[in-house]
Amino acid sequence: MQQLTVQLSIPIPADSVLISRVELDQLKQQELAGVYWSMKDLEQRLRRKDDWIKTNILYPPRFRNILDVEKGGFVFYPQAKGQPWSFQASKMAEFLDMRFGQIFKAER
Numbered sequence: 001m002q003q004l005t006v007q008l009s010i011p012i013p014a015d016s017v018l019i020s021r022v023e024l025d026q027l028k029q030q031e032l033a034g035v036y037w038s039m040k041d042l043e044q045r046l047r048r049k050d051d052w053i054k055t056n057i058l059y060p061p062r063f064r065n066i067l068d069v070e071k072g073g074f075v076f077y078p079q080a081k082g083q084p085w086s087f088q089a090s091k092m093a094e095f096l097d098m099r100f101g102q103i104f105k106a107e108r
Helices: 021-032 039-046 050-058 061-067 089-098 100-107
Strands: 086-088
Touching (some): 021 089, 039 089, 086 089, 089 100
């Protein structure tokens, strides 16, 4: 088996930078640090209406036991009519990424 060595030059535009995936992931996490989403924010992120989000993510016990701030989670469930939902953005984003399959399997 022969080994071939090739030098290659790839131009990177002046308005761009090359960073590692680890750095990119860290930047994404920092973007959400200290940010709280409303239900409207979550609807926009998921491209689903609040009824779907409640039915498939927020109210099923298997998820609520993880999410509810009263149980150590990162979602404030309104206690009274008119009270807004509140989601800790960084943790909610991670939860959604980690449980994508579980959420959408339940939809069927």
